Amino acid sequence: MDERCLMNIRVVIFINAELAKYKDLVAFLGEVLGDDTEIILHDVTDLENSVVAISETNLSGRDIGSPVTNLILKMLKEGKSRNKSFITNYEGIAKDGTVLRSSTFFIRNDKNEIIGMLCINIDYRKMEKVIDYLSKFVGVKKPELKKIEEPVEHLSPSIEDLAKSSIKEIVGGVNIPPERMSQEERLEIIEKLNENGIFLLKGIVSIVAEELCTSEASIYRYLSKVKKVRGSV
Structure with missing residues (x-):
């Protein structure tokens, strides 16, 4: 079959x-x-x-x-x-x-x-x-x-393609390659991705980490900061 x-x-x-x-x-x-x-x-x-x-x-x-x-x-x-x-x-x-x-x-x-x-x-x-x-x-x-x-x-036909297209769209506005981004710039990208709902998907953190040239642990830290900032508003 x-x-x-x-x-x-x-x-x-x-x-x-x-x-x-x-x-x-x-x-x-x-x-x-x-x-x-x-x-x-x-x-x-x-x-x-x-x-x-x-x-x-x-x-x-x-x-x-x-x-x-x-x-x-x-x-x-x-x-x-x-x-x-x-x-x-x-x-x-x-x-x-x-x-x-x-x-x-x-x-x-x-x-x-x-x-x-x-x-x-x-x-x-x-x-x-x-x-x-x-x-x-x-x-x-x-x-x-x-x-x-x-x-x-x-x-997008796959989660990976969905993540890549979402990141590419946001990174394109920043005009800085992921490997050269500062922590603040990556945090800004993570905040926008979060606003767009990308982290509603299971298993997306590893793909985002790879695309942004950082670790999964860093992505979770960025997300935690984003939630704290939103919680304080």
């Missing part, structure tokens, strides 16, 4: 019972919306293996068992999705750099807690060419992407 078959069995065995009914919806929407659309079902009670169903059209390079995205982590950390049912038309970036138009529907339990997310990612490149052509004749306009605070959503 190949690896993909094993992954599909994992969905049947481990998918949250409250999310199971959405699995067929993933396949249905995938067929209806076609080859330029990817449908993903996330179980946010298992952040490290969040993807529990995916349409046959795979635009982001993820698979069953891939983790949540950086944007999902940030929303869960900040609680910004508390009073929302969905968010639409924001920017998602696949591992190969393809920019997708993404939308997310929040799935809640009877306690109004978010337990899952149904995500639609669309490759609009073909459509944009058609719209650009039509706009010359009938004034058709492209739907605009919603302005969402940075970072944009990185559709």
